[in-house]
Amino acid sequence: ILNVEQSPQSLHVQEGDSTNFTCSFPSSNFYALHWYRWETAKSPEALFVMTLNGDEKKKGRISATLNTKEGYSYLYIKGSQPEDSATYLCARNTGNQFYFGTGTSLTVIP
Amino acid sequence: NAGVTQTPKFQVLKTGQSMTLQCAQDMNHEYMSWYRQDPGMGLRLIHYSVGAGITDQGEVPNGYNVSRSTTEDFPLRLLSAAPSQTSVYFCASRPTTGAAAPGYTFGSGTRLTVV
Numbered sequence: 001i002l003n004v005e006q007s008p009q010s011l012h013v014q015e016g017d018s019t020n021f022t023c024s025f026p027s028s029n030f031y032a033l034h035w036y037r038w039e040t041a042k043s044p045e046a047l048f049v050m051t052l053n054g055d056e057k058k059k060g061r062i063s064a065t066l067n068t069k070e071g072y073s074y075l076y077i078k079g080s081q082p083e084d085s086a087t088y089l090c091a092r093n094t095g096n097q098f099y100f101g102t103g104t105s106l107t108v109i110p
Numbered sequence: 111n112a113g114v115t116q117t118p119k120f121q122v123l124k125t126g127q128s129m130t131l132q133c134a135q136d137m138n139h140e141y142m143s144w145y146r147q148d149p150g151m152g153l154r155l156i157h158y159s160v161g162a163g164i165t166d167q168g169e170v171p172n173g174y175n176v177s178r179s180t181t182e183d184f185p186l187r188l189l190s191a192a193p194s195q196t197s198v199y200f201c202a203s204r205p206t207t208g209a210a211a212p213g214y215t216f217g218s219g220t221r222l223t224v225v
Contacts, residue, residue, distance in 0.1 A: 004152065031209050032209040032210070034213045034214070036213065036214070042218075043200065043216035043217060043218055043219060044153075044200075044202075044214070044216050045216075046212060046213025046214055046215070047213070048213075049209075049210060049211070049212060049213050051209045051210050089152070089153070091152075091153075093209065095207060096141075096158060096160060096166065096207055097155055097158070097168060097169070098143075098153075098155055098214075099152070099155075099169075100145075100152035100153040100154070101152050102150065102151060102152045103152070
């Protein structure tokens with residue numbers, strides 16, 4: 001099973017709230033997991049590449065954790081701002097191929 | 111530094127027509143790929159290349175051809191367009207296929223409609 005599942009599908013939060021989303025993937029033969037941020041009318045932009053169980057990556061107010069044994073990754077946004085509104089994609093990298101989830105659409109209400 | 115350049119941005123084709131979507135990158139990336147984006151579905155890999163002269167099929171390769179004669183260019187050819195190929199197409203590149211290599215740099219996308 002190669003499916004990557006993301007939840008929730010969409011999320012509305014108030015400015016200043018912290019939030020998190022989940023990416024689930026098959027735990028066998030793990031290679032790498034990617035997170036991307038995709039703003040409307042733009043192209044996806046790479047956030048994190050995660051390779052090791054227990055990895056934690058951070059970029060400003062956004063951070064991500066990885067559990068390869070149970071097959072999930074969390075993306076956290078602390079103190080959401082309107083400019084964080086975007087779709088957040090995760091993708092399972094199996095070496096030469098990538099399998100993307102359908103994304104979590106985040107709307108931050110001012 | 112232009113990154114990944116895709117052309118055209120929009121295209122309307124009639125069923126049965128052929129066309130080539132162009133993709134070029136100026137970052138000396140080894141790995142290049144083509145994806146399609148359809149409503150309710152994640153980005154799906156069409157074809158990819160790990161270097162000049164090497165291409166392989168992704169998840170949804172039928173109806174498409176690719177070639178990689180140079181490191182910079184990776185065109186996608188639609189041989190005989192079908193309405194099912196109406197989609198948004200993205201070209202993307204990475205430095206290498208290594209697990210820890212940076213994530214993709216995406217092009218701006220091509221919105222293709224087949225009537």
